[in-house]
Amino acid sequence: MKNIDNAATNKISPFKKLTTEQEQLVNDIISFTKHHLTQNHPAIYTVYGDAGTGKSVILSQLFVRIQKEARTQQNSVLYHTNNYFLVNHPEILKVYKEIAGPIKELYKKDFTRPTSLINQLDKQQQTIDVAVIDEAHLLLSKPDHYNNFYHDNQLVEIIKRAKVVIIVFDQYQVLRMKSLWTPERLQAITNQYPHKDYHLTHMFRMNASDDLVKWFNEFTNYKLTALPASARDHYDFRIYSDAEEMRKAIVQRNKEVGLSRILSTSGYPSTLDGGKHYIEEGRFKMPWDQYNYTVTPWAELPQTIGEVGSIYTCQGFDLNYTGIIIGPPISQTPQTNQLQVNLDRYTDVEAFKKRDDLTDPAEIKSLEKRMIMNSLNVLFKRGVYGTYLYAHDPLLRHSLTSLFKKAGFSLPKEEQ
Structure with missing residues (x-):
């Protein structure tokens, strides 16, 4: 465990060895791309997969291969x-730009934000050949004037400007109304063109058992179930009744192997105003993550062991160990094994901006609740070697610690 490679660039490195399935998928996407480059209409290849199923690794290798052919192979369609x-x-984006540095066929300018590319192409009145889109569930699906996006949908606009579009998508990582996507909404666009879909199912990131991953998925589908007997097999899964004890354990893991952080859902004071806003849970008091102006990802900055990470700093990244605070928006419904989402306790004001295409209050509520559970899902799927949990809601906290004991587990001596 001491020789863990913590660089995010190596986690999605184009030199990482792919599995047979991944290799075949990359080859299939390249064949699809080459075929459709010669056609006179756009084509779309969609890779579906949950958090941690290796989507970014595949795209990283795919793009290097595309660019190598584009820049060096005269006999290639590319x-x-x-x-x-x-x-x-x-x-x-910082990680991808860093990856591009040492690879001579890749340029940092090959990697960009969707709005930047759309606006740049419009300015130059140009189109492109291939667009590879990571985290397509983060594409804007409504105008966002604050970020200079004046169209209705980024995917639609990219398709208009490219011959082949390759995307990866996870419906359980949709976190904001301005990026509202469902499989149906996505397919309503992709089905208008020649398209191909592929579903990744194997969890690569977490060393957790399939049953524990399933338990996390049940949790974010509002169900509190018994912990599987395998919850701690080859994986350091813990439930704490004291957030400060959890913090100490994470600090210890960080000393041992690095890249271990406290993360939290929304539900605590937070504004990007340059000031510090704290999460307090009993003896525990830590500030939220600050806006990261450096080229280094948040979790790789040593000082961020003293901050609480959010979906905005950890989505898409591996961490070795995570201590997750399940905040006030998620609680247990009394006398049931059901969880509930308390929209009035959600403090991420940016998340739920109004949309003109949503008018049914019940549908809006349901989508907002789903996004809150999605944000917890993103946090749940970060820890490669271990996940520690603490719940703000007293009933949920009690139920979780009881489930931990009932499964025959106890916290290791060092932390008791």
Whole structure:
């Protein structure tokens, strides 16, 4: 465990060895791309997969292969094609740009945000050949004037400007109304064109048992179930009744192997105003993550062990160990094994901006609740070697610690 490679660039490195399935998928996407580049209408390849199923690794290798052929192989259909890799997430974009540095066929300018590319192409009155889009569930699906996006849907606009579009998508990582996507909404667009879909199902990121991953999924589908007997097999899964004890354990893991952080759902005071806003739970008091102006991802900055990470700083990244605070928006319904989402306790004001295409209050509520559970899902799927949980809601906290004991587990001595 001491020789863990913590660099995010190596987690999605184009030199990482792919599984047979991944290799075949990359080959299939390249064949699809080459075939459709010669057609006179756009085509779309969609890779569906939950968090941690290796989507970014596949795209990273795919794009290097595309660009190598585009820049060096004169006999390839891809030769001299104009291709871009897009991701609507500043922290992940930093990693891809860093990856591009040492690879001579990749340029940092190949990697950009969707809005930047759309506006740049319009300015130059140009189109491109291939657009590879990571985290397509973060694409805007309504105008966002604050970020200079004046159209209705980023995917639609990219398709208009490219011959082949390759996207990866996870419906359980949709977190904001301005990026509202469902499989149906996505397919309403992709089905208008020649398209191909592929579903990734194997969890690569977490060393957790399939049953524990399933338990996390049940949890984010509002069900509190018994912990599987395998919850701690080859995986350090813990439930704490004291957030401060959990913090100490994470600090210890960070000393041992690095890249271990406290994360939290919304539900605590937070505004990006340059000031510090704290999460307090009993003896526990830590500030939220600050806006990261550096080129280094948030979790790789040593000082962020003293901050609480959010979906905005950890989505798309691996962490070795996570201590997750399940905040006030998620509680247990008394006398049931059901969980509930308390929209009035959600403090991420940016998340639920009004949409003109949503008018049914019940549908809006249901989508908002789903997004809150999705944000917890994103946090649940970060920890490679271990996940520690603490719940704000007293009833849920009691139920979780009881389930932990009932499964025959106890916290290791060092932390008791």
